Amino acid sequence: xxxxxxEGSLARMLDGAEEKPTVQILGVRKMNQxxxxxxxxxxxxxxxxxxxxxxxxxxxNPRVESGDFSEFTIVKLAHSITSxxxxxxxxCK
Numbered sequence: 001x002x003x004x005x006x007e008g009s010l011a012r013m014l015d016g017a018e019e020k021p022t023v024q025i026l027g028v029r030k031m032n033q034x035x036x037x038x039x040x041x042x043x044x045x046x047x048x049x050x051x052x053x054x055x056x057x058x059x060x061n062p063r064v065e066s067g068d069f070s071e072f073t074i075v076k077l078a079h080s081i082t083s084x085x086x087x088x089x090x091x092c093k
Contacts, residue, residue: 003074005047013082014051021046025073028056028064040064 009021027043040056056064063069 005045005074007046007048010044010046010049010051013080016082020077022074022076025069025071025075026050027071028069037061040069042069 003022005024006019006021009017009019010023013019013021023044023046025042026045029041031039031041033039037058038061039058040061042054042056043050043052044054045051056069060069069075
């Protein structure tokens, strides 16, 4: 079964579109921070663009720890919250 990524969906999401795209995880990194909950930052790609600072909700940490969310895994985003950093669009081409 061929799975295709939703090309261009990350740029549309950052422009305010409500989407549930299929994307690929290119990398996962544990964040160094203080506090009781560990946080993970992901690099995700829609096949055309990538975002290198996607933060994973802490309730999904077990999926990283079990290996379900690892490098090159294809996932469908069911829920997302976008926020822009001043003067940066967040998209890498």
